[in-house]
Amino acid sequence: MSLAFAIGYTVISAVPTGLGLLAVFRPYTLALWEERLDSIGSKRDWETVEPTDWKVSLTRTQGGILLLFGLFIALFAVNHWLAFFTAHTLT
Structure with a gap:
């Protein structure tokens, strides 16, 4: 896995996680x-x-869904960072 994928997934996951x-x-x-x-x-x-009140509740619910989506993408980022560091520490 390349460093570009690790950085890309990290940046992409930061936006929905922060907004969520x-x-x-x-x-x-x-x-x-x-x-x-x-x-x-x-x-x-x-x-x-x-x-x-329903608008505030809906905003909170949508934020929770967006937060889960951002964390899901963050899992890919962690996977790529681990693969990158594993590949570069063994050689």
């Missing part, structure tokens, strides 16, 4: 940000929009 952690631990903030973006161009005021 944000959505799991700060779902209200993320849902509020999405609602504020949705209010652009409408008559709703930017400061007065609030996400509903």
Whole structure:
């Protein structure tokens, strides 16, 4: 296995893992940000929009799924790093 695959899987796994952690631990903030973006161009005021409870729960659930996906990709990264270091320490 090459070093490029190990680095690539590491970088690719960092994005969904980071976003998933944000959505799991700060779902209200993320849902509020999405609602504020949705209010652009409408008559709703930017400061007065609030996400509903189901929106916050949905954001947390989606974040958990995204986090699991990121960790799954991280397993490939660990596999490639181990293969890389094993191949270079034996020679």
